[in-house]
Amino acid sequence: MTTQLLSGLNPQQAAAVTLGPEHALILAGAGSGKTRVLTTRIAWLMANGRVSPMGILAVTFTNKAAREMLLRLSTLTAVNPKGMWVGTFHGLCNRMLRLHHRDAGLVPSFQILDTQDQLAAVKRLLKARNIGEDRAPPRQLASFINGCKEKGQRPADVEAFDDYNRRFVELYAGYDAQCQREGVVDFAELLLRSHELLERHQILREHYQQRFRHILVDEFQDTNALQYGWLKLLAGAGNAIFAVGDDDQSIYAFRGADVANMLAFEREFAVQHRVKLEQNYRSSGHILDCANALIAHNDRRLGKDLWTEEGAGERVVVQELPSDAFEAQWIVEQVRAIVRDGDRRSDVGILYRSNAQSRSLEHALFSAGIAYRVYGGLRFFERAEIKHALAYLRLIEREEDDGAFLRVANFPLRGIGTRSLEQLQDLARAKGCSLMEAVRTASEGGPGGASLGRLRQFAQLISRLRQESALLALPDAVRKVINDSGLVAHYSMEREGQDRLENLEELVNAAAAFVQEESFGLDTPSTLAALETEPVGVLTLTPLAAFLAHASLEAGEHQALSGDDAVQMMTAHAAKGLEFRHVFITGLEEGLFPHENALSQEEGLEEERRLMYVGITRARQRLYLSFAQTRMLHGHTRYNLRSRFLEELPDAAVRWLSPRTSQRSSSSWAQPQWSGHNAGSDRQHQGHPGPEPARLGHPLLHQPLEDQACTVQLLVEHLDSIHPLRVGSRVRHGRFGEGVVIELEGRGRDARAQIRFGAHGIKWLALSVARLEVL
DNA sequence: TCGGTTCAGAGTATT
DNA sequence: TCTGAACCGA
Numbered sequence: 001m002t003t004q005l006l007s008g009l010n011p012q013q014a015a016a017v018t019l020g021p022e023h024a025l026i027l028a029g030a031g032s033g034k035t036r037v038l039t040t041r042i043a044w045l046m047a048n049g050r051v052s053p054m055g056i057l058a059v060t061f062t063n064k065a066a067r068e069m070l071l072r073l074s075t076l077t078a079v080n081p082k083g084m085w086v087g088t089f090h091g092l093c094n095r096m097l098r099l100h101h102r103d104a105g106l107v108p109s110f111q112i113l114d115t116q117d118q119l120a121a122v123k124r125l126l127k128a129r130n131i132g133e134d135r136a137p138p139r140q141l142a143s144f145i146n147g148c149k150e151k152g153q154r155p156a157d158v159e160a161f162d163d164y165n166r167r168f169v170e171l172y173a174g175y176d177a178q179c180q181r182e183g184v185v186d187f188a189e190l191l192l193r194s195h196e197l198l199e200r201h202q203i204l205r206e207h208y209q210q211r212f213r214h215i216l217v218d219e220f221q222d223t224n225a226l227q228y229g230w231l232k233l234l235a236g237a238g239n240a241i242f243a244v245g246d247d248d249q250s251i252y253a254f255r256g257a258d259v260a261n262m263l264a265f266e267r268e269f270a271v272q273h274r275v276k277l278e279q280n281y282r283s284s285g286h287i288l289d290c291a292n293a294l295i296a297h298n299d300r301r302l303g304k305d306l307w308t309e310e311g312a313g314e315r316v317v318v319q320e321l322p323s324d325a326f327e328a329q330w331i332v333e334q335v336r337a338i339v340r341d342g343d344r345r346s347d348v349g350i351l352y353r354s355n356a357q358s359r360s361l362e363h364a365l366f367s368a369g370i371a372y373r374v375y376g377g378l379r380f381f382e383r384a385e386i387k388h389a390l391a392y393l394r395l396i397e398r399e400e401d402d403g404a405f406l407r408v409a410n411f412p413l414r415g416i417g418t419r420s421l422e423q424l425q426d427l428a429r430a431k432g433c434s435l436m437e438a439v440r441t442a443s444e445g446g447p448g449g450a451s452l453g454r455l456r457q458f459a460q461l462i463s464r465l466r467q468e469s470a471l472l473a474l475p476d477a478v479r480k481v482i483n484d485s486g487l488v489a490h491y492s493m494e495r496e497g498q499d500r501l502e503n504l505e506e507l508v509n510a511a512a513a514f515v516q517e518e519s520f521g522l523d524t525p526s527t528l529a530a531l532e533t534e535p536v537g538v539l540t541l542t543p544l545a546a547f548l549a550h551a552s553l554e555a556g557e558h559q560a561l562s563g564d565d566a567v568q569m570m571t572a573h574a575a576k577g578l579e580f581r582h583v584f585i586t587g588l589e590e591g592l593f594p595h596e597n598a599l600s601q602e603e604g605l606e607e608e609r610r611l612m613y614v615g616i617t618r619a620r621q622r623l624y625l626s627f628a629q630t631r632m633l634h635g636h637t638r639y640n641l642r643s644r645f646l647e648e649l650p651d652a653a654v655r656w657l658s659p660r661t662s663q664r665s666s667s668s669w670a671q672p673q674w675s676g677h678n679a680g681s682d683r684q685h686q687g688h689p690g691p692e693p694a695r696l697g698h699p700l701l702h703q704p705l706e707d708q709a710c711t712v713q714l715l716v717e718h719l720d721s722i723h724p725l726r727v728g729s730r731v732r733h734g735r736f737g738e739g740v741v742i743e744l745e746g747r748g749r750d751a752r753a754q755i756r757f758g759a760h761g762i763k764w765l766a767l768s769v770a771r772l773e774v775l
Numbered sequence: 776t777c778g779g780t781t782c783a784g785a786g787t788a789t790t
Numbered sequence: 791t792c793t794g795a796a797c798c799g800a
Binding site: 061062063088089090091112114115186187188190191222251252254255353354355356376413417418552553554555571572573574595596597598607611633634 | 776784785786787788789790
Binding site: 632 | 791792796
């Protein structure tokens with residue numbers, strides 16, 4: 001049985017899987033079979049009787065990763081993994097808090113605020129305190145609160161060093177009080193509460209320490225201080241942490257992730273076993289050479305080199321284009337060629353640094369009639385109509401939920417205006433009760449007669465729904481709520497309400513699917529057995545409360561914009577964990593990728609490089625890198641240098657399709673190096689390794705005839721804009737002295753340059769007027 | 776309460 | 791340039 005588990009693993013993987021019950025750090029390179037090692041380890045531990053299913057805790061960051069792990073486990077073992085503690089940090093903390101809600105100081109059916117809800121709660125707090133949003137910007141306050149919580153700090157722990165800060169701390173305290181009153185917790189609170197629970201309750205802590213003999217952590221490099229602290233509390237004397245991560249793929253420092261946790265873990269736990277997984281099963285050799293060479297430019301690394309048993313494959317293609325529009329057009333051509341060669345559109349991933357870049361790409365793909373799908377839009381449970389329906393459900397579950405009350409008291413419209421709601425809030429504040437309670441007790445001094453009647457009707461609607469839905473199965477209850485609340489009627493009246501109606505219907509389906517999943521997980525005999533020592537709390541949660549928690553913790557799929565076989569477009573961040581046969585990384589320009597905001601500190605640059613590394617290692621077979629000489633950004637045409645990352649790739653693994661200028665700062669504009677003849681246009685698809693780049697001619701001239709007129713026109717326009725300055729050029733000005741060009745825009749007489757002068761700061765100068773000496 | 780206008784800001788993102 | 795949010799008048 002165990003030999004079968006180990007078959008097909010390479011020596012390092014097998015070593016990791018079969019490590020003894022001690023702490024271990026697994027450095028798992030991209031495409032090295034990380035998930036396989038994690039799940040096989042769990043299966044192996046159980047198969048050898050080293051641990052029972054309930055002795056395992058496996059934690060990931062995303063629901064997707066958790067699902068993947070459960071799926072693989074179900075193929076590796078006979079145990080139903082649903083009852084095991086496998087999930088996201090937030091999911092597991094939620095589970096723990098439900099079980100021990102009393103010790104955690106929470107009501108049993110506490111609700112979870114997502115980011116939107118949290119922001120609304122913060123705004124409500126500011127309003128209640130009459131604090132203008134200019135004095136405390138809600139977003140800033142929310143992120144301050146989250147930042148504190150992620151460092152493990154309650155208001156009392158935060159050092160208030162100035163008045164501004166003191167106000168934030170004060171508001172943080174007010175926010176926590178408001179949440180407590182309403183019985184809601186935000187995402188960070190789930191973790192912090194759970195941390196405090198373990199910290200303060202020795203018996204509980206020891207119970208879990210003894211129970212979870214093996215703690216397995218996925219993507220360890222992404223843990224923040226609080227998550228690491230939580231793991232430390234769970235790690236008692238007799239258990240083992242199996243941490244899997246890749247410092248080279250740490251790209252979330254900006255949201256609190258701290259790679260240093262990897263080293264801290266080795267040190268604090270006196271980790272004896274560090275296993276490196278370096279054999280890559282995804283990409284061909286040239287692609288890996290690029291990845292290795294690039295990441296070698298980072299200083300702070302644990303050190304790792306990817307290799308493959310497969311061949312070198314095709315060289316990585318680099319293409320320079322005159323503008324973002326041309327870049328998009330070039331990609332369209334390549335995708336067409338790929339499809340002509342028999343691959344699917346969905347084999348293609350197009351990556352970019354920032355979402356704004358998707359526009360020109362979408363435009364080109366759309367015009368070319370190529371189906372594409374952009375990741376990153378609104379997700380199912382984040383849609384307004386769904387949030388509305390959920391707000392009704394939340395009020396039914398817990399009438400103290402003022403956030404939900406305010407969201408739907410007057411939606412659909414029932415004549416309860418802002419004014420009445422404000423009065424009601426004042427009343428509730430004065431009485432120290434919830435809005436719903438305030439409606440019930442309001443007589444005089446509250447909202448005026450007519451409004452009060454409507455408010456009472458609303459309150460009656462909610463209690464009627466509560467009573468009636470209690471008798472129904474969850475999906476039927478959801479259907480009743482969306483109908484009787486008037487949501488369905490409202491959206492059927494709306495011109496563009498059809499999609500929203502469909503989404504509401506989908507919510508009913510989601511509830512049905514949820515009920516089915518849950519009953520699988522909790523009612524099968526094997527998992528009940530696994531849960532036998534579990535306090536009953538989790539089983540007493542109503543299906544509705546459980547569904548609401550599910551809706552908050554799992555926002556659902558990103559919307560798909562087009563059919564099944566579609567080109568996949570996303571940011572490099574979103575691509576982490578995915579792979580494509582063919583990958584385009586676009587916009588490889590200084591200021592974009594690496595992003596300008598990251599350039600000021602060395603750490604920022606290294607993170608950008610890791611992001612590039614993540615992008616490169618997504619490709620299985622072919623990798624296309626492109627950059628544009630000019631790009632429209634924020635309404636200005638920017639003239640960017642090509643990305644330094646391109647210089648960091650090994651020549652032998654790369655094929656430049658466009659002539660490679662020797663200096664990144666040299667002007668390829670002043671001396672266009674393409675021949676201007678339509679040489680080589682009979683080639684089926686340039687972009688694949690083929691004839692000498694020098695003989696290619698400018699790739700744009702390979703466009704179909706009907707497009708060529710416009711192409712030439714565009715080229716002429718671009719040539720018109722020649723001037724000797726580039727971003728980065730050093731110049732001298734009579735009055736301001738020496739400076740550096742940081743941006744260029746306009747052309748001809750309108751051309752302007754933004755220049756940073758030492759003592760005189762940053763200035764915009766018209767090139768036709770200013771006397772500039774280029775240094 | 777809606778619709779239009781104005782204004783600022785513009786990175787990456789999971790739960 | 792474009793977008794989302796805030797604000798004001800009907």
